[in-house]
Amino acid sequence: MVLLLPMETSYLNTSGHIYDSEFLNLVQLSDGSVKFDERTLFLNQEEKDFLNAQKIVELSNSIVVFKNKGKWGLIANLPKEEYIKGNVKSHELVLPSTVQGMLSNFHGYNGEAAPVLLGHESSIDLEDFVRENDPDKQHIIKDYYLYIYQGEKAERLLSLYKNLERLFIGDGHHRLYTTSLSNFKQTVFACIMSFDYLDILPIHRLLENVTDEMYIHALKFLGKKFELEKVTDDSDLPKGYVKMSRGNDHYLIRLIDLASDAFWNNDIYRLNTQIISQAFRSFDQGEIQYISEEMLKNNKSFSDEDVILETHALSKKEFIEAAKNDTVLPPKSTWVYPKFPSFLLMNKYQ
Numbered sequence: 001m002v003l004l005l006p007m008e009t010s011y012l013n014t015s016g017h018i019y020d021s022e023f024l025n026l027v028q029l030s031d032g033s034v035k036f037d038e039r040t041l042f043l044n045q046e047e048k049d050f051l052n053a054q055k056i057v058e059l060s061n062s063i064v065v066f067k068n069k070g071k072w073g074l075i076a077n078l079p080k081e082e083y084i085k086g087n088v089k090s091h092e093l094v095l096p097s098t099v100q101g102m103l104s105n106f107h108g109y110n111g112e113a114a115p116v117l118l119g120h121e122s123s124i125d126l127e128d129f130v131r132e133n134d135p136d137k138q139h140i141i142k143d144y145y146l147y148i149y150q151g152e153k154a155e156r157l158l159s160l161y162k163n164l165e166r167l168f169i170g171d172g173h174h175r176l177y178t179t180s181l182s183n184f185k186q187t188v189f190a191c192i193m194s195f196d197y198l199d200i201l202p203i204h205r206l207l208e209n210v211t212d213e214m215y216i217h218a219l220k221f222l223g224k225k226f227e228l229e230k231v232t233d234d235s236d237l238p239k240g241y242v243k244m245s246r247g248n249d250h251y252l253i254r255l256i257d258l259a260s261d262a263f264w265n266n267d268i269y270r271l272n273t274q275i276i277s278q279a280f281r282s283f284d285q286g287e288i289q290y291i292s293e294e295m296l297k298n299n300k301s302f303s304d305e306d307v308i309l310e311t312h313a314l315s316k317k318e319f320i321e322a323a324k325n326d327t328v329l330p331p332k333s334t335w336v337y338p339k340f341p342s343f344l345l346m347n348k349y350q
Contacts, residue, residue: 002087002164005077005187006061006154009348011111015054018141021339025175026109029348032058039108056346059137063154064345065126065147071338072126073193075115075345076158078167080179080186088118088167089323092331094177102178110350112189114342116172119195121320124160133157141344161192168323170198170336189347191340200319201335204296205271205309206289207280215246215307218279226274227254239312242271247304267311268333275309290332 011029028035034056036048043051064075082088133156135147149157169176172188179185210218222228222244229252237243237252244251255270276282291308302308314322314334322329 001162002082002167003079004074004158004161004190004192005079006063006150006158007059007075007077007189007347008061010059010062011056011346011348012059012137012139012146012148013054013056013344013346014139015056016141017054018144018344019342021114021171021342023342024113025342026105027111027113027343027346028109029111029346032056034346051343059148060150061154062136062148062150063157065130065135065149065157066340067127067130067145067147068143068338071193071197073191073197073340074126074157074161075189075191075340077187077347078116078118078190080176080182080188082167083176083188084180087165088169088176089326090169090173090176091319091323091327092169092173092329092333094174095331098174099178099181102174103181106178106182106185111346111348112175113346115189115191115340115345115347116175117170117336117339118167118172118190118192119170119198119336120161120164120167120192121195122164123194123196126160129157129160144341144344146345166324167192168195168320170334171339185349187347187349189349195316195320197338198316199337200314200316201293201337202311202313203268203332203335204291204293204311205276206291206302207276207282207287207307207309208289209303209305210246210280210307211305214280215305218307219251221279222251222253222275225278226256228252237310237312240267241312242267242275243310244275245308245310246306268330271309271311272330280307292335 034052034054036043036052040048066073066075130147133153136150136153137148139146176188179188231250231252233250240255242253242255244253253275255267256274319334
């Protein structure tokens with residue numbers, strides 16, 4: 001069974017501003033305020049001043065239920081022991097360089113500004129709980145309705161989750177793994193949602209500024225080694241295929257079935273090993289950009305020399321079975337949606 005805990009000290013941003021889930025993961029909190037200082041290098045002084053001035057309200061021993069566009073979820077703390085014991089199932093490989101940087105950042109900050117995303121298979125009626133139990137506090141911003149519970153009501157709310165056998169990581173593999181290595185950070189700030197409310201979307205690959213010479217070389221290689229079919233821009237993408245586009249060129253590439261050991265034979269693994277590394281001779285993850293479905297649809301910024309490799313999404317069943325079987329997917333294999341905003345709720349961990 002998975003244990004969840006109230007957030008001992010958390011903060012609600014009541015400034016009226018809301019931010020994308022990828023905006024910030026960590027925050028410095030002091031004296032009831034946000035305190036970004038000279039240690040924060042990725043924000044300029046104007047951005048720091050703007051964020052530091054936003055009004056936040058302290059919450060004690062709280063659990064938050066939220067509703068967004070008909071979808072419900074819970075914000076709570078997950079003890080890192082649950083991850084260490086294997087009650088939280090992982091599916092993506094973590095990168096050592098990311099883990100090292102994150103562990104260092106854990107010391108430089110004292111709060112999490114965005115929760116990791118965890119999915120579960122059970123259906124838990126949070127709407128009914130809110131209807132039957134008046135929240136201690138409420139907050140509404142745009143399409144987000146927050147219902148805050150403390151004390152006995154928070155414990156009653158957590159009891160709805162006491163029979164969960166496992167949770168599945170939708171987003172936050174690196175933070176969970178890094179927290180398990182920390183000797184002072186004991187919990188992970190988490191958004192917990194039923195798979196009934198979650199969608200699993202593909203993450204596409206972009207290779208920037210591929211020269212004509214390299215592109216022609218890749219096409220020749222693909223034509224010899226793979227089943228290659230020229231198609232139109234609006235052609236469907238079947239499972240087991242990758243759609244490659246450059247300018248007005250569009251091809252369907254049939255991936256080759258391979259024995260893939262613990263990596264599981266999914267489209268992303270085969271894309272990385274068969275096309276990106278072999279056809280385009282790209283072995284550095286830093287050379288690859290990752291783009292969402294939304295970015296792909298609004299592709300006005302892509303140049304005619306950019307190569308776009310579209311992938312097929314995993315089904316929820318495939319996603320869950322892969323995690324249950326302890327198989328490993330390459331980084332950036334799935335985009336689990338929706339994610340809770342950044343900088344709306346913040347959890348103080350030290």
